Amino acid sequence: MALHRLPAALRAPIEARTWREFGYLLLSLPLSVLAFGLSVTTLSLGAGLLITFLGIPVLAGGLAVCRGFGMLERARARSLLRFHVPDPEPARAAGGGAMARIGAVLKSGASWRHLLYGIVHLPWAIFAFTVAVTFWTYGWAALTYPLWRWALPVHVGVNGIQLYGDATHSVVLDSSAELALTSLVGLALVLVTPWILRGLTFVDRLMVSGLLGPSRLASRVSELETDRGVVVDTAAADLRRIERDLHDGAQARLVALAMDLGAAKEKLADDPRGAAQLVEEAHGEVKTALQELRDLARGIHPAVLTDRGLDAALSAVAARCTVPVSVEVDLPSRPAAAIEGIAYFTVSELLQNVSKHARARRAWVDVWRTGDKLLLQVRDDGRGGAEPGAGGGLRGLAERLDAVDGILAVDSPTGGPTTVTAELPWRA
Incomplete structure (x- = not known):
């Protein structure tokens, strides 16, 4: 508990996160050497043998091994950096034969990204290893210099660390002031090292997520599949x-x-x-x-929404609310019908929440367009405390908006007021 009371700058050098990141950078160098050798061997040997049939299975086998190494790297990032990267899309074979599996590996973009990671990560790993070890060792060595100075062999005339020396004179850290100054420099290095390590591992995180994770297209397909399930469940409900x-x-x-x-x-x-x-x-x-x-x-689907648009439809919803509601709709034109319907039902449900739970005296509804986005905002002066928890109405609204790439933001501190903002694509 005492550790958490320290400022972040003083706490960082002894935090577990700092030691894990330092261990990650230490391991990166030997593993990157192995990955680089594997990748270069795979590429050169496979390309050289392409004039024969052997080049294709050799190249596919090397890519498969690179994918296995990528699995190790994702596990290492997960355990040491607490950075979770989803597995990339598998190499799906159209048939069950060996040639189909080889073709799937060769045609998989994830396989070639793993190969690229093995090649480009080595120069960065060398740089990061050098910087991390230099700052770490020099910082702690200088900070603790007064504690281990006694180990220097005084009997041969070495009274301290020699910074400079030639035939006429030398500079040795042996006085009390020099000892104190060395410790202060070491303390500065120790305090700055964790932030340097975080900067170095940030680049590693980018490499792992960009080259060893799923592609943007695969992530988007998975997201759309999830959203489709939400839409189907909502329609069934x-x-x-x-x-x-x-x-x-x-x-x-x-x-x-x-x-x-x-x-x-x-x-x-x-x-x-x-x-x-x-x-x-x-x-x-x-x-x-x-x-x-x-x-x-x-x-x-209210007829007034189809005939007269959001302004009239939301005014009708506000008239049925149990508290006075001011409606302000500023739209140059009408959005897509599907977006218009989602906007209508979003405001309707939010006003129902105001009527049932907010204990408010007034509410306000604002609708406007910004670029290619339709924005809705519902505010009330009630008791606040609204949270988009699992299974709640706000959670369901957020899932509906997410199905069309929309966003729901809730600001509802205890005691109020509550402001719920929704962003929808225009798609006119």
Whole structure:
């Protein structure tokens, strides 16, 4: 606990992170020598043998070994740098034969990036190793110089570290002032070394993620697959909600209406007054069912949004909110219909949260365009404390926006106010 009370500059030299990064840079040099030899041998031997059939399997085998070395490097970055890099896309073979697997390895961009990493990482590893070891050893040696100076062989005339010497004179660190100055210089080097190590390992992180991780295209495909799953789940949930609303609402009322009209038909001849009363009750049920159907249709896609755009649709949503809401829409034109619908339902759900949970007196809705982005902001003066936690409404909104490359930002300190900002692509 005492370590955490120290300033970051004084704490860094003895933190575990610094020692892990130093160990990473020490290991980089021998491993990079092996990877460089492997990569150069693979490239030169495989290219030289391409005039025969042997060059193709040799090159593919070398690339496969490079991929295995990349797995080791990702594990090393994960354990020592706490830097997690996903595995690259596998080399998928179209068939099950050996030639299909060889062709898959040769056509995989990840295989060639691993080969490139083995070649370009060696010069950097040499530089980083030299800088790290120099600053580390000189810093700690100078800082602790007064503690180990006694080990110097005084009996042969060496009273300290000699900085300079020739036939006429020499400069030796042996006085008390020189000892103190040496320790101060060592302390400065010790304090600056962790930040130098972090800068060096930052470059290693870039190399590992850029050359040993998945390509941007593969990452984008994986992201789109995830977003597609979110969209499918959301659509299924919406269908279940519509089915439940129809079953429990309008359908139940229509069944009751049919029963009332049947009873009224039976009483029409014998009890006209009772039949009239049943018809009047059925008329009320019809009005209620129609209102529920209108609300359900509005929840699917409101006609006012299609006909008049976001300004009118959001004004209608604000009018139904339990607190006064000011709506300001400043759009030069209408965005894509899908984006417009997502914007509408985002503001609708945020205003529902204001009505149910915020305990606010007022709320504000602002919509505007910036470049190729549509921005929405809903603010309230309520109690705050809103968090996009797992399973919550804000989390679901964030997933919906992410499915179209949108972003949801929540600023809701305890005590309020709450500001929720959404960014959507325009895509008109």
